[in-house]
Amino acid sequence: MKDIAQTVGVSLATVSRVLNYDRTLSVSESTRKQIFEVAERLNYSKFKRRPVPVTKELKIAIVQWYSKTKELDDLYYMSIRLGLEKRCEERHFLATRTFHSDLSSIDADVDAIIAIGKFSAQQVTAMAQLTPNLVFVDQDQLAEGYDSVVTDFDIAVKQVIDGFWAAGQRRIGLLYGTEWTTDEKLAVIDPRYLAFKHEMEDHGAFDPALVFSGDYTNQSGYEAMMTAIKQFGSDLPAAFFVTNDPMAAGALKALHEQGIAVPQRVSVMSFNDTTIAKFVFPELSSVHVDTELLGSAAVDLVADRYNNGRTTPQRMTIGTKIVKRDSTK
Template sequence: MAIAATLKDIAKSVGVSLATVSRVLNYDRTLSVSESTRKQIFEVAEELNYTKLKHRTATPSKQLKIAIVQWYSKTKELDDLYYMSIRLGLEKRCEERRILATRTFQNDLQAIDPDVDAIIAIGKFSDAQVEAMSQLTPNLVFVDQDQLCHGYDSVVTDFRFAVTQVLDFYAKHGHQEVGLLYGSEWTTDGQLEVVDPRYKAFRREMEARGTYNPKLVFGGDYTNHSGYQEMQTAIAQLGDDLPSAFFITNDPMAAGALKALHENNIDVPQRVSLFSFNDTTIAKYVFPELSSVHVNTELLGATAVDLVENRLQTGRTTPQLVTVGTELKLRESTKG
């Protein structure tokens, strides 16, 4: 579907102008629009990325009840569409399977039905938070965090191979020095700092190639503003030594970095190429469009539901770790 047509579809569905949709998807904070409208625009945009369900399975004799625990707040979820996309994929699979799904944000476990059959937890959680959820049900599935060592089903992305693919692409096109903008954050109880696995993979791979340069690495917090600030810092500190390519570990940060480059009259991709990660909706709505590692968020969410069904239907107690692969989506922010 063409981007212009998609924008029109979003505008029509939400009941706002085409310009409003475009500005919201580009994180234009100067636009006066309500949070509810902003949320609706992002949700409709993500919905349009999913294939409509063609088949429905038979309704089970007992309707399963699943609680979705999202570690982000409703507002923060809009700042990083990755987790919202996973949730939407999960909810679609539940709808397909006639499973009753309820959601709670920021680990509000008090809101969970005590008779729930399983919990699917999206995001990052400390040991204490995992223990609290296990008191409600032994049937836990984690999406985007490997909890296999604690005995729980987990669905994760293959970060290491994806980062290697990006660096191989850059090397093939003559970019030997590559900068990195990455994020870090804490679980909502402040007990666990979550270091970006893409940073770990990037450093390991670049050190193996003998090209790792810590002066080209900048840490933020995954937000659009953080990407903008860190790129401004990189431009100021590195000057003419600014590398010809950057890998940025999520789309909001990449969009912010792109804005900083524009403001400093640094051409993308002629002077600096950008490669992002997650390939959420915003990657296609900035200019130039962002090359990004595509993560099949719909599949991540759907797989979590499948694991719940398998565990409940078969009585399986052995935990499973499912790793979902990625693919590179090349767009205008990179040369090649």
């Protein structure tokens, strides 16, 4: 946090409060954005795969389905974008970015589009009209004929549940997210919810009463956990799986306010392992997703098409690992 504070030019207290989503802090959006971006960059390890030279300087448009403001509420997508931009710089590609799926700013002579997030069929068609070279990050579009880079959610969720199970925690709650594409034409189902339901059913332990939904924000995590606490009281499950870090941070706040000890009474496992996982109290155990690799792999898929003339669509599935910290026993 000292490194972040020195780089941005703010106090240590300001960094701490911003990373803990303290909305009572009076700080500009520009400073807030800087703090999150610097935190993510300092958290990176260099991706060491040797670049393959491309015969031309490619022009790549990065389409981020989040707005600039919303990107700060869920660092997962910002982390992917930063990793993608870093890889473009390493390969000497010209990268331009557009937020909230705004395609009007994309140049007509763009060589490829890398789309981060979730997109409806209509949005995919609109991008394909600009260039046939599309790569999707965090959405599987292989069936539609496009390169895709995705996370292996099924194995990750199985490992989470196996970990709780091994600790004797059979009654496991879930806080997950729901959202829509920016054109509101496609409801996006959280793949971690589907994997959780499937895995718990295999254990004969799925209970829909223990499942709570939010919108991936810190506030929705807080509200979902408060609902669970009021609903179950002393019968609150001893373990919760939360499908992203902002929601998990909100859940921790609710548990703290109600005097429920973590992890002594309730264990909390999060997902994505963005920077904030290490700046909340207690520090969050989380499934680490290599967001830099997700972004880098997308750029490499574009380069591969130009280097090798590949036309067959390819899907890259990136594995995860569980990072245990203080929020779990």
